[in-house]
Amino acid sequence: MTDIAVCPGSFDPVTLGHLDVIQRAATRFEQVVVACLRNIGKSPLLEPDERIDLLRAATAHLGNVRTEAFDGLLVDFCRAHGATTIVKGLRAASDFENELKMAQMNAALGDVETLFMATNPRYSYLSSSLVKEVARFHGDIGAFVPEVVSRRLRERGDHGS
Amino acid sequence: MTDIAVCPGSFDPVTLGHLDVIQRAATRFEQVVVACLRNIGKSPLLEPDERIDLLRAATAHLGNVRTEAFDGLLVDFCRAHGATTIVKGLRAASDFENELKMAQMNAALGDVETLFMATNPRYSYLSSSLVKEVARFHGDIGAFVPEVVSRRLRERGDHGS
Amino acid sequence: MTDIAVCPGSFDPVTLGHLDVIQRAATRFEQVVVACLRNIGKSPLLEPDERIDLLRAATAHLGNVRTEAFDGLLVDFCRAHGATTIVKGLRAASDFENELKMAQMNAALGDVETLFMATNPRYSYLSSSLVKEVARFHGDIGAFVPEVVSRRLRERGDHGS
Amino acid sequence: MTDIAVCPGSFDPVTLGHLDVIQRAATRFEQVVVACLRNIGKSPLLEPDERIDLLRAATAHLGNVRTEAFDGLLVDFCRAHGATTIVKGLRAASDFENELKMAQMNAALGDVETLFMATNPRYSYLSSSLVKEVARFHGDIGAFVPEVVSRRLRERGDHGS
């Protein structure tokens, strides 16, 4: 099988759901490149460098995973990193419909295959946007994100408990 | 990555949509085992042996693909064939919801990962049940199934044109 | 625009939701042919002749609507009646996914266009299978079906109130 | 608030997902009546009396829950038990669409309110039909059903591990 998989996302912030998909990809591919989208529009919680930093900290235990910033088209990112496979987690039917269109367009644009994994049921309700909202109002996000993320946000004062 | 993928189904009959998924899996895994469910309940078009036979004919050009009959639990089939990966195509949101449950249950039962591929848009509307109905009423299924299948059904007289 | 529309279904029994779609089609097409599927498998409430009979009674006030029995492929029925348009009501996303596949297959088989209408919200929860179950247990189906249908079922004793 | 809630189902067999919904209903209503459908068609795993028996054993620790057999219309069952509320769990969008129609029809038939609870994520992939299939092929269902159910099925020999 192809040796390099790309796991793309905004990761604002990285959740336990994301980490679960990255870890499972890492057991099946020689290398995993996490592609962290720099420009994510609408009021981010974290700056790009901070999101990348946290991803690197959260995946430090995975020897074959590295994180890179990404702008532009995902098929170009894949080509630049020698990858022909994208790996994504799916939580719900509505996720699926958008992802299906993107996967079919990426196949049309660049001969890239997208492989979807079912989210671990324990994390099926997690989304960065919900976690972000909880963090903004100083709710406890410890159950939703890697430990390094909740500690960082607590230090920053975004997260009071 | 794991070297053996299992592509399960009823294949009554195998369609161009199934074949597309099998072919794409075959480019990414060392071996692909097509798992053809023997007992498929409600009024099959084809007997198990005929379904398997047609799968073998339709995949004869793929050196690393073989087809086996299958009964019982898919996780047991995977274990028996040394596979830890199931590959399935997804066409629509409703497919996804059933497949998600099955993938999560198979993960709970046997530590098997299910990887989903987006159906090629050209085949997104194909399903064995629709093709079967067309074949039963002697409609022309040439655009929906591998050539070997439409020829066989024509010889059998299930398919008149 | 094409002058003949086909409204297909099982109509076991015809509901106010079906009738609403047929009436709206009748204001937009010169002729509407209601195609009543004869063979509907799983324990029908009504025999084909009775279903057709009730459809004819329920649409008697619509001068440009007629009902015909139908077996086999819908595209063949359309061809036989000189129709190139199928009209169907849609209630919910899950309806849509099946109907989309059928519409795309019918377009591939016979150059027939399927036009979908949004169900009147008042009837959005009606389905023959729910109505059938209510009728079987002698619930009052007066709010769900044309008057001629509830009267007939009451006379038959399927419907006690 | 109304004091009696009805939790309907086939329970073939009762799963941890069902039990979770029944328990949560029991903390919010004075009484919960579990309505176990007798006639469930397609090849049941368990006879009605056995399903009811297992429900009673699995809910024995809940003082305000009782289980009754049920045939006919759910609104009639509710009326007979003095209940105006139905409580159901929802796992996925496809569940929701069918349940929405039933809830709206039950409201039309009998002025009964249906309240839906989100399934606990841990049980989101559980369905009786998947569990039944695993049990039939002697897979280990211990993680999916109350302990009393897996023991009973093991004793019966439906479940070998």
Next chain:
Amino acid sequence: MTDIAVCPGSFDPVTLGHLDVIQRAATRFEQVVVACLRNIGKSPLLEPDERIDLLRAATAHLGNVRTEAFDGLLVDFCRAHGATTIVKGLRAASDFENELKMAQMNAALGDVETLFMATNPRYSYLSSSLVKEVARFHGDIGAFVPEVVSRRLRERGDHGS
């Protein structure tokens, strides 16, 4: 059952669909607190105070309903008002998927139960965003909102008819 239910929303403006859910909650709970989100981002039609004002006018006939402004996390609002139940209406499968995630997250954050009610079919197509657009272009919203709302918008000149 718990005595206080919270009905959250943006209510920009309150529609007949919202009012239907609030009324049904009011027949089943001792008290209902309508939680009106202050900060609703993208170009509101009405200011927070005006939205709250209209909610109070539209629910004035319901003795056990009161409306409060709300910012921050809904679980904190519930705690502050002694409520452990959230009541929401569901119209469509896509509503459901978002609501499911929120319900599961709120359960994780604060031991709050979300109960969903099926929208009355008559109001199933109503959404504040569609109503807002109609009001902006001086369409007649009389069939979609409580009388007090259409009068107020007419006086303001947002709504010409």
Next chain:
Amino acid sequence: MTDIAVCPGSFDPVTLGHLDVIQRAATRFEQVVVACLRNIGKSPLLEPDERIDLLRAATAHLGNVRTEAFDGLLVDFCRAHGATTIVKGLRAASDFENELKMAQMNAALGDVETLFMATNPRYSYLSSSLVKEVARFHGDIGAFVPEVVSRRLRERGDHGS
């Protein structure tokens, strides 16, 4: 049947999927009016005049199709053009849910019927927003839009290949 159909949209830019629906509508209605929404909010790729211009160029071969700018309520646009029918393409279940609500609201507002067509499977994954993103990053959009659109964007320098 009614003689004039309205095909509304933002068309930023017009895709082959849009053009397919317009062409199919043009074979069934005497006249088709493409209603191009002027004000489309969030960072458009093309100015309204440019979008209209490209629509006119892309439909120049269709004698009974014309394009007009549109602001305000679609039902008012229909009335102004003597149309009682809206024609829209549907790609996926999530499209459908929004479109269903809009169709039901437009029926309530102005006695306008919406007819939905299934997207041609080849174009099922196309959306203006995906195409826009590809164009912004100079990806090749030749397979997704009419030739006149890709040429124009190339001349503008939005599209490098």
